[in-house]
Each structure stands twice: as C-alpha cells, then as structure tokens.
Amino acid sequence: MFVLSLLDLLVVICLVMVVYFKHYRILSLELLNKGAGSNFSCDDELSLKRTLRFSIQLSGLSIIWVVATQIDKFILSAYISLDEYAKYQIAVQLCSVIAIFSGPLTQILLPRLSSLYASNQLQEYSKLYCSSIILFIGILSPLLPYFFIFGDDLITLWMKDTMLSQSINMYAKWLMAASFIAATMNFVFICLYSLGQLKYH
Helix, strand or coil: CHHHHHHHHHHHHHHHHHHHHHHHHHHHHHHHHHCCCCCCCCCHHHCHHHHHHHHHHHHHHHHHHHHHHHHHHHHHHHHCCHHHHHHHHHHHHHCHHHHHHHHHHHHHHHHHHHHHHHCCCHHHHHHHHHHHHHHHHHHHCCHHHHHHHHHHHHHHHHHCCHHHHHHHHHHHHHHHHHHHHHHHHHHHHHHHHHHCCHHHC
16 A cells, blocks of 8 residues: 555656646747747746656655555554444445545536636635535535434344344444545645645645
8 A cells, every 4th residue: 555655656746747847848939939038937836846846745745645544454454353444344335425425526626616716706616616515415415414313213124134224334324424525625635735835734
C-alpha cells in the first residue's frame, strides 16, 4: 500500500513535469514571436514551484485517503472472526450507494466551480455550490433514518435471511451514517480545490 502511494506520487510529479515543460516551451516560443518589447508576461500559475506544491498536496490527500479507507480492514481482520468480518464487508458494500451519488457530483463540480472562480463569477459559484449541497443532502439524508428503522427489512429482501440481515444492519446503519457525513464533508474539499487552497484541507 505504501509502495503504491509512493508510485502514485512519482507518477503525478512526472506528469506535472511534462505539462510544465510543455507550457514552458509554448510560452517561450510566444515570447520570441512577440518580440522583446512585448507586454506579454508569463503567468505565475504555470510556475514549477506552485504546480509541484499543488500536486504534492493532492498526492498527500490520496495517501491519507488510502490509509483511512483501508486501515479498518487490517485492524478488524486481526481482531474479529472471519464470519463477523464478512458481515462487516457486506455492510461496507451497502454504503457504496453514497459513493454512487457523491463521486459523479464531485467530478462535475470540480472543473465547473474552478472555472467560475477563475473567471470571478462569484455569484454563480455560490449559487451552484449551495444548490449542489442542498440537492445532495435532500436526496441522500432520507436514507439514514430508513436504515436505522427499516434496514433489517431491506437487507432481508436482498439476503433472504432475517438473522443475517440483523447482524449486517448492526454495522450497515452506522457505516451508512459515516459515509453520508464523509460525503457531505467532501464539499469542503470541493470548495478548497476550486479556490486553490488545498493546504487548508
């Protein structure tokens, strides 16, 4: 896992270097074509230091995310029986329902909000950001009380075993609540990413 994270970091750094030198060459050619007396100036956002800092921040968040999402599996597999661990894993799979909504929404919002902020359209930025949060919470928040009240019945429809369903829902209702909170907190990441302030995340 640690080796994969380091490999991820190296790949990101290499890609950043390729993009940087490509832009640097294009900007150098444009400067030469416009002549020495031109008012054309190199954008600070293409500087190597700033780009590397941003990529290292993203890689650090990726490493933390991998550790945070996998550490429970290492700990639980060492301290509980395989039977209980299997029930826990089934409950984890149920929580992927939250990711089905949060993943695509994040991929839509990141470039759109970054574009709005870069073009100084702050009113549209605020409107899109707030409406996305309200829509996300409005659609997914009813799942939480449903799992706490009727989770056993829902899992029984899937598993065809009442006792097994009760054991699975013992984990599922809490994991669903935690997944919902984590997905809601992802809006903080979306905001900081679009503002270019990932160091505060």
